[in-house]
Amino acid sequence: MNNQFITPDGYTSDIAVFTITSEQVGEYKPPKKELKIMLIKRSELDHEGNSNMEAGKWALPGGFVLPEETAFQAAERRLAEETGVEGLKIKHFGVYDSPGRDLRGWIISNAHYVTASEAALRSRKKTYDASEIGLFTLAEALELDLAFDHRTIMDDALWFIKKDMALTTLAKHFLPEEFVLSELQGVLLTVLDDPSISTDAAFFRKAPTLPFIEAVLEDGKPKKSNRYSKTPAQLYRFNDFQPIVSVYRNKLQG
Amino acid sequence: MNNQFITPDGYTSDIAVFTITSEQVGEYKPPKKELKIMLIKRSELDHEGNSNMEAGKWALPGGFVLPEETAFQAAERRLAEETGVEGLKIKHFGVYDSPGRDLRGWIISNAHYVTASEAALRSRKKTYDASEIGLFTLAEALELDLAFDHRTIMDDALWFIKKDMALTTLAKHFLPEEFVLSELQGVLLTVLDDPSISTDAAFFRKAPTLPFIEAVLEDGKPKKSNRYSKTPAQLYRFNDFQPIVSVYRNKLQG
């Protein structure tokens, strides 16, 4: 294609991968859950042997978009190439195009976020693009020396995670198929601060009535689990109900 | 800047401008409200005298982003240049970068939407980029032969308008400072379909209690208006309360 138009110097795709880790804190106790983000340490050289911009700094996985793909597809591809992780739900949330955001020139980045269960990230591995790869709590990550404007992108991504956690059934991506109410509560509390979630009596009464989760049955009997308690606790799963909320109405709608 | 990277052929910004028109349907009657979108008819020649791509078709206002600005700033600038409209609230909602979406090459577009009162669009005017400019209902607009993938962009924009109308105080951008409950109801009903809004008894009882609107006082007395009824009706205004909703809670939070 000719260059008849004013064109940017590059078009990239970045991905903020979030997960919620479970730390076993004792037998028959609900684990401690924490929101973490996956970052890579940029290699000194890229795979063509050229020295890498912002090498040695921690950064979001990402890279240049190819002409035959969309930024979304590039996000999938780069995530696999840089971290070995595949098959996750990716969502676009913003564009970063301030002049000067990247010293290499006028480079536009599409930012995506991914919500993954801890298990899904187990396959992560170092690659030639990433000399290290790690999971950080948000507090830790904000202490790091981050490449480009990735700190801003992370802040924004976190805001979208919080919003989607409150407005959609996003929590399901951080949970196993079948889960116990205290697990759901733990996931929600990593991100949301609400008495109706943090108060046990309120949460345990309300949650079973939520239209988008349902009790799991086995042979017609309630299926229970002891994984986090001596008392057998009911297992739940998300169904396909997509709740719709509105500031003009109090009840949930389908 | 050198061209060391794989670069797109162009970077553009498009704007879907929405308004809600009021059609007086009789004296002392609430007007008929309708959601409309502002489109331009692409000129045969651009301002440099070159023939314009997709000339003669209806399209969203928009244009190329300059290297020293962001897509957001380009949206502001192009809206002023192409339609003469300024000072509106612009929000980014998506990126369109499918290969082949624009026959001129690999061209990425950032899509924005704008919510304007009818009055704000009164200053719209034809320019050298727009041989015509018009307001269309969504039904009308979807009948038109639209340029590029602007039909898709419009569909998506509409979806965001609906979402934001339900989740935020977006309605305020379509209303005068001080308004009457039936006006608010009319605005909401152009986009939302909910019995708690369309049922008069329910809406008129609920609306005055919403935390983000308040009754207007004048000399300590309720301020009323007869603009749409013989009965004087209370005037309301939006305050700065930003409602937060959640699928895990029924009540609104600040």
Place this chain on the structure above:
DNA sequence: CTAATAGTGTCTCTGAGACACTATTAG
């Protein structure tokens, strides 16, 4: 007076919030 818009009175029922209470089980 009528007709139209803008509300309110009153009922029922659901569900939130608070707080104490019960249930289950490993060890």
Place this chain on the structure above:
DNA sequence: CTAATAGTGTCTCAGAGACACTATTAG
């Protein structure tokens, strides 16, 4: 038995939904 997690019983109160009713005013 104890200790810990997972709930439930019961009360009160706010508010949604339904439906009939009242209030205000131009003409």
